[in-house]
Amino acid sequence: MNPTKLSVKNITYYYDKFKALNNMSFNLEENQIMGLIGRNGSGKTTLLKVIAHQLLQSNGEIIIDQKNFIQSIDNHKQICLARETLGKTFEMTEVMKLKMIFDLAANLYEYWDRDYAQYLIKRFKLGTNKKYNKISKGMKTTVGIIIGLASRAPITLFDEPYVGLDPVSREIFYAELQKDYSQNPRTFIISSHLINELEGMFERVLIIDEGEIIIDSPIDALKDRYYLLQGRKASIESYRSHFKVMNTEIIGSLASYSIEGPLNEQIMRQMKTDEIDISMISLQKLLYYLTNGGENNEER
């Protein structure tokens, strides 16, 4: 498998007059799992579809392995977008059985692993003789998951790969994703709302809102930038000049502050001496505060 690097450069996309993506740029090194996080309508699916060349950007470039996606005739071999549905074309085709869909995928994806696909079909207990337009929503998501994993595409994109899935199937997916990633490292972008379930897998995170990137950072760097401080309100307030407050929750004399740092070692030691507990803010809370979801959003 060739090492792959994805560069998204100044991508803008319009739905008629509505700007869904606004001059978006980021780079993704090979063999990383990136979480794509944002609220409904923030542009996650649009971004993934632009990367997968299903939508055509108004401006900007998608570069894979230093090659422009549109100019290179064979770049599709590098990319697989797995969604909760394959779309109207498959929904409306009466005769499209799951077996045919997997055969189609086997022919079109360069690195398709037939044995692994068969293994996943059994693991998810999917009957391949069923017609695609007759199966449940969860099973359609499973079809997408199997295509995404078995494609072994150097850049695999999952768009909300849990829609309609029961908790057992979700756990199977997470386990298989981790196992496959450790055995066959490649680049994954996973858009998700179930942040708490997937947070542990992400090595990098891209938070977007209203078509713009708010955060593009390795997950470790976020730990050094955003904190949750819990302790006496007066104690925390005494360090007020060292950070920006994103959100506060006050119960009597105790307070919980969600802040943006960074905090240096010395300040953190002092805080601990003042009985202030310092922990990491969960991605879900971070998304909540950064997208103006918090009611007490003080400085944003």
Added chain:
Amino acid sequence: MKKDNSMKVMRTFFIQFMWSFMISFLVILFFNTVVPLFFTGFSEFDFKEFQITATFYCAILIYSMFVAFGAKCGSVYFDLFTIFSVSRNRIMRTINITNVILTISGSAILNLLLLMHDIPDRGLFLIMITLSIYLILNFLNFIAFLGKLFGWYYIVGTFVLLAAFILFAINYIGGFIQMGLFMTEIILFFTVAAAGFFYINNFILSKRYEYKN
């Protein structure tokens, strides 16, 4: 490295599509040739007549099958390839090769059928039929793209009007062909129109189409 399989996928689609047409062909043939024998008696069976009818229906069905498949290429199959992130250039290359194969096969079948009749200027007919099939396929791709880009209701309406115009004009065009008039002009028109649709499909419409579902 695996070689590109887009053509292989297209072949699979064609074979699936062909089966439904073949079944229709056999059913129609059965009703038009065998069923009447139940009323007139099987002693009336004339193999030569059966052969002519079977060949005639086969030619018509194959011709309609090619045309329908050509229309499906630009609409359904283009979408299917796009879902799997196949580049527009690769899809169009596959569709173009398919169009050429369908044209050559369609023209060969029709011209072989015409061998049963005494026709002057066979060469001219060969050229006309080949060009007309190629034009129809590119035109259908064009209509499919317009439908996908601007909405099917609008396009179906326009297409019906256009079809009415073609039916109106076909008597004249057919007459000209029969009498051997304006042959150069008609061939030139077919060539230019096919080239025009080819250009618009490959370099304008396919580059604008997005899979939004």
